[in-house]
Amino acid sequence: MNKSSVPDRVIRRLPRYLKKLDDLICKGDERISSNELGRQLGLTPSQIRRDFNHFGEFGWQGYGYNVKFLRRHLAHILGLDKRFSIILVGTGKIGQSLLENFDFNQYGFRFLGAFEICEELVGTTIAGYTIMDAKLQDQFIRDNHVDIAILSIKSSSAQRVADELIASGVKSIWNFTEAEIDPGDSGVTVENIHFSDSLLVLSYFLSEKEN
Amino acid sequence: MNKSSVPDRVIRRLPRYLKKLDDLICKGDERISSNELGRQLGLTPSQIRRDFNHFGEFGWQGYGYNVKFLRRHLAHILGLDKRFSIILVGTGKIGQSLLENFDFNQYGFRFLGAFEICEELVGTTIAGYTIMDAKLQDQFIRDNHVDIAILSIKSSSAQRVADELIASGVKSIWNFTEAEIDPGDSGVTVENIHFSDSLLVLSYFLSEKEN
Numbered sequence: 001m002n003k004s005s006v007p008d009r010v011i012r013r014l015p016r017y018l019k020k021l022d023d024l025i026c027k028g029d030e031r032i033s034s035n036e037l038g039r040q041l042g043l044t045p046s047q048i049r050r051d052f053n054h055f056g057e058f059g060w061q062g063y064g065y066n067v068k069f070l071r072r073h074l075a076h077i078l079g080l081d082k083r084f085s086i087i088l089v090g091t092g093k094i095g096q097s098l099l100e101n102f103d104f105n106q107y108g109f110r111f112l113g114a115f116e117i118c119e120e121l122v123g124t125t126i127a128g129y130t131i132m133d134a135k136l137q138d139q140f141i142r143d144n145h146v147d148i149a150i151l152s153i154k155s156s157s158a159q160r161v162a163d164e165l166i167a168s169g170v171k172s173i174w175n176f177t178e179a180e181i182d183p184g185d186s187g188v189t190v191e192n193i194h195f196s197d198s199l200l201v202l203s204y205f206l207s208e209k210e211n
Numbered sequence: 212m213n214k215s216s217v218p219d220r221v222i223r224r225l226p227r228y229l230k231k232l233d234d235l236i237c238k239g240d241e242r243i244s245s246n247e248l249g250r251q252l253g254l255t256p257s258q259i260r261r262d263f264n265h266f267g268e269f270g271w272q273g274y275g276y277n278v279k280f281l282r283r284h285l286a287h288i289l290g291l292d293k294r295f296s297i298i299l300v301g302t303g304k305i306g307q308s309l310l311e312n313f314d315f316n317q318y319g320f321r322f323l324g325a326f327e328i329c330e331e332l333v334g335t336t337i338a339g340y341t342i343m344d345a346k347l348q349d350q351f352i353r354d355n356h357v358d359i360a361i362l363s364i365k366s367s368s369a370q371r372v373a374d375e376l377i378a379s380g381v382k383s384i385w386n387f388t389e390a391e392i393d394p395g396d397s398g399v400t401v402e403n404i405h406f407s408d409s410l411l412v413l414s415y416f417l418s419e420k421e422n
Contacts, residue, residue, distance in 0.1 A: 009220065011415055015408035016391075078411050079418025093311065097304035098406070107407060109414075147417060172417050174410060180227075189420070191413035193404065195309070196318060197226035199359075199385060200289050202402035203320075204222055206358060206383050207290025209400070 006054045013051055014078055016041060021071040033064035080108030085146050086174075088114040089161065090153035091121055091131055094176050098150065099127040112144055117153075141168035148172050155179040162190075217265045224262060225289055227252060232282040244275035291319030296357050297385075299325035300372065301364035302332055302342050305387050309361065310338040323355055328364075352379035359383050366390040373401075 020041055024032060034045035041048075052058050052070075055077050059065045075081055086109045088095050095114065104111040116122055117134040124131050132140070140146070149170040153161055158179035165173060172189035175181050181190045231252055235243060245256035252259075263269050263281075266288050270276045286292055297320045299306050306325065315322040327333055328345040335342050343351070351357070360381040364372055369390035376384060383400035386392050392401045 012408070012412055014415065015405070015411040018411065019391075019407075077415065077418075079414040079421075080411070082414075082418055082421070084414060084417060093304045093308035097308070100304065102406060107410065109410075148413065171420075172413055174413055180230075187420070189413060189416045191409055191416070193406065193409050194226070195313060195404065196230075197223070198402055198404050199318065199320075200226040200229065200291070201223055202359065202383055202385055202400060203290040203293075203295060204225065204288065205400045205402070206295060207288075207293055209382075209398070210290075210293070 095152040306363040
């Protein structure tokens with residue numbers, strides 16, 4: 001099976017499946033049909049079967065899906081059993097909010113620490129983490145083989161800092177700046193949270209409805 | 212032309228085109244070929260032509276695209292000339308970051324105000340905006356015909372507050388909570404910024420590379 005042929009839109013539905021399965025496990029449900037799963041997610045049963053078929057056979061005719069079995073496989077497909085390590089670069093409001101509200105461990109990541117260039121913030125504690133000096137970042141990434149760096153700094157510095165992180169050896173960048181990061185030929189994965197793109201898409205749909 | 216038939220992935224590329232055109236205008240460029248636009252965006256020229264063809268003819272054979280003309284049409288397609296009104300509901304770290312860093316006016320929106328349930332924050336000023344009491348929200352939305360509400364509150368209250376906003380008459384919700392908002396049969400548009408979904412997709416691509 002060639003996973004790289006999986007369409008982007010299918011990959012982007014996987015987290016929703018995982019969340020739904022977590023809800024079902026919480027409620028004590030042990031199995032679910034593709035009809036019912038589809039109803040709860042606003043998708044057709046055949047769409048769900050097609051999505052899962054990209055990765056293997058997880059359901060049985062007449063039984064449906066075993067919730068825990070499917071959850072375990074989805075978590076594996078999403079790499080959550082790999083326990084990827086992650087650091088935060090930049091502890092402005094967005095960075096602080098992630099530290100305070102985002103449970104990296106629960107999702108299967110190892111959060112290692114947060115770095116900051118602003119001297120007044122270095123040494124302070126946010127959500128139990130002591131903020132480290134950005135000057136130590138390079139050595140920390142090399143020593144700890146950091147998988148993911150969260151980039152939460154000014155857009156104007158984004159490419160320069162991304163270049164440094166890539167040179168230090170991070171394998172991927174979770175980009176919260178509005179800048180488009182060019183990873184060059186490093187092979188580093190960049191995943192963007194571009195607020196403005198999302199708002200413009202909302203505006204498109206709103207405008208379309210009014211026409 | 213039936214705009215509702217435009218694929219989601221095409222719609223989600225439009226903000227990137229707009230940003231690139233803004234860059235070109237800033238640099239004083241007056242025209243660009245689909246070859247060059249494609250090179251700068253990492254897309255093929257034919258993909259760009261196909262994307263734009265969903266909305267009309269904006270280029271000329273042998274000339275390419277007039278940058279300002281194309282920018283104006285894209286802004287219209289995205290509804291940015293409608294000057295949609297927008298309010299912020301919830302002034303935690305994410306909400307504060309949006310107030311301080313996001314230039315709603317520059318993107319073509321009218322930012323009207325921010326609401327908060329926490330009494331200590333009501334009456335304080337963030338980025339020049341005096342935070343209003345959430346109790347006044349309903350009347351404010353009705354009086355001002357608010358188009359978009361930014362939902363930046365606890366996930367556990369998300370659906371309840373979304374129901375209230377919909378009852379007050381907002382036309383769309385920009386959802387920063389991790390909750391899936393069900394707009395029922397209201398016809399309200401919900402656009403999500405789900406941090407965890409984005410991180411899990413990043414994890415998928417990272418895991419795939421390691422296999």
